[in-house]
Amino acid sequence: MKVVACYSMKGGVGKTATAVNLSYWAAAQGLKTLLIDLDAQGASSFYFRVKPGRKRWGKRFFQAYETLLEQIRASDYEGLDVLPAHLSFRNFDALLASLEKRKSRLRRILKGLRREYDLIVLDCPPSISHLSEAVFNAADLILVPVIPTTLSQRTFEQLLAFFADKGYADDAVVPFFSMVQRQKALHKTTMLHMRQRHKGFLQAVIPFARDIENMGEHRAPVAVFAARKPASKAYLALFDELWPRVRPKGKKR
């Protein structure tokens, strides 16, 4: 089982759209997939029309594995389950701060799911916090959407500096360009510049597209309502590029 976190310190960069579409393609390609919506806003749960239970179970997230299992919901797509966010997830940082071994809590809790799933996708909230560190410890890949602008570049480099400072291996960090508008000179030059500075950028590029914005209206991954559009193809290309790193042993496509 592989764990892929869709993470960025910055909000509005396409983390949730990536998590939703990546999960969809993984399941469509035969990987048993679980999307965990760690963001209390619950956007990816909303996209999959999955509502959390009424109980405020967030405080038991890192302690009671059975409770976590009870909260998993099937999506409308075969092979894809969703663990919906709950408003109580907003307290994760305070909760982790009160716990021992807080950095490894998430990793240990996810370990229990390896019998059931090939891939876990974490949709993370935009912050750098105890929860983020728990995610960095748990994830095999940290997928970072970067809008090719000066501010996003700065944020990405802050993340790399944080990794260096904390001694985390930065080869787990997999950046890719998101919300790209090729007609903008700034986007083009920033992409060129960043690709030169950081070798790990994926070739797949997610465009700024109305179809991605329309996910909220359709409440579905792009491929479901705009299968032939560039945005859908871009997410598939992203998954294709990740495939060698998330492929379960012996699994063929």
Add this chain to the structure above:
Amino acid sequence: MSASAEAHYCLPQDCRPADVEAALGALGHVDFASLRREQLDVVDNFPGDIWADGGLLTRTRSGELCWWHEGRCALSLQAPSEARFWWEVPASPLREQLQRCIGLWSLMTRASVGLARKPLVLRNRDDKIVVRGEWCELAQMQTRFRVTALRGYAAEFARACEALERIGGTLVEPLDLRQWLGTSGLVPQGLELKGPYGIEAGEPAGAAVRRMARSMFELARRFEGGVIDDTDSEFVHQYRVSLRKLRSLLTLMKNTLPPDLPARAKGELARMAGAMGTLRDLDVFLLDQERYRQMLPGPFQPGFDALIAQVRRDRQRALSATRRQLRSTAYARRCDQLLQLLDAQPEYAAEAADKAVGRVASARILKRYKRIRAASLRVDASTPDAQIHAIRIECKKLRYMLEFFAELYPRSRLKTLSRALKRLQDVLGRFNDVSVQQGFLAAYAGRSQDDAQRAAIHGLIAVLHQDQLGLRDQAETELQQFAQDHVAANFSAMFGRNGA
């Protein structure tokens, strides 16, 4: 990702999809997909070996083959619609399963079932799917509904089940298509190629043997249609095998029958087989053509192609002769005469006609084994091939005897002896085959005017001769094994006076 829970309901005869829609509609929004009708063909070989083995193979009109095991489609693949033999199915576990089960027989449709399916989803207020289901009509005989629970939506699943019960749905086990086909009587009975013949150890041998002979003859006649239609090579093979077994039965048990019956019947049977011997030899060669092709280096391939073309033409001629013969009035008359001969009340009882068939069979089997054992013990490197072939024929008769009367003996003990005999026969059979094939090819070489063809034939003969030398050594070893004291002791224990 845990397996989804399912519930299966048998719905009342007059229940329609609209009734289900109305019942589930109270729980949310129901989306019924359009009705998909499909024809499911139950395919098997002519004897029905897949079905007899507890399996089920189905084919849809789009060419999807599905191997059912314990009520579920365990193996499936898309096969070309013209695929009839196991080797025409793409390499897969299903092909291996077919190879084990149907041998050289072709697949044919044994029954057809009309299926109508209508998948359904139940959505909640957020338009999220909370329950899946499928309406299924089986051959317009039964209507079922399957409800599938989705993870995290157990309450909705339970409510959907209650709604189905309210419209008269009865909770049933998941549909086991094989079981259902079995009880519906849609699948015809298969053929038993090796008995049983319904005999009892204590009944008079004469009557039992005549009944067995009649049953073998009836079996042979069931292959006539496939021979005429040229469905596959097994029809010719099994027709000949059935007649050969019948001849052996009459010879081996002749002192239980009126003195003139075996000789007269065998005469009729020999004439019935007619040109089928040639047809079979040509089939055997063609079935093995890929193996032969691989034996020859590249420059011999054009000559081999010419040989194959010649063999195919000869086969067509032999088939035409066989068809003419099977359709002739002379053949029909011969069949009637044979049946009359087998059914006629004997004018006087033969020597062993009234003895218990079990005792007679045991004595014959043991005698045959002792004869083989004595001959085997005399075999060494200097023994002529003809003598080995003579032992092979004796072994075949012994195997037929064990097969004919198998139902009189404990299965497990008989299996041990049969296994030892089969191992020996396999080697002797291959030894004989390479010898026969060399003769077959030599005849073609003699007729051929084409140098390339003759070169290919001589190349094949050389390779087959090498095979024969290797098999000869193996045959000697297996004969020694079969003559060992413990095998002899087993035969005596089973078929001797105090045996089973």
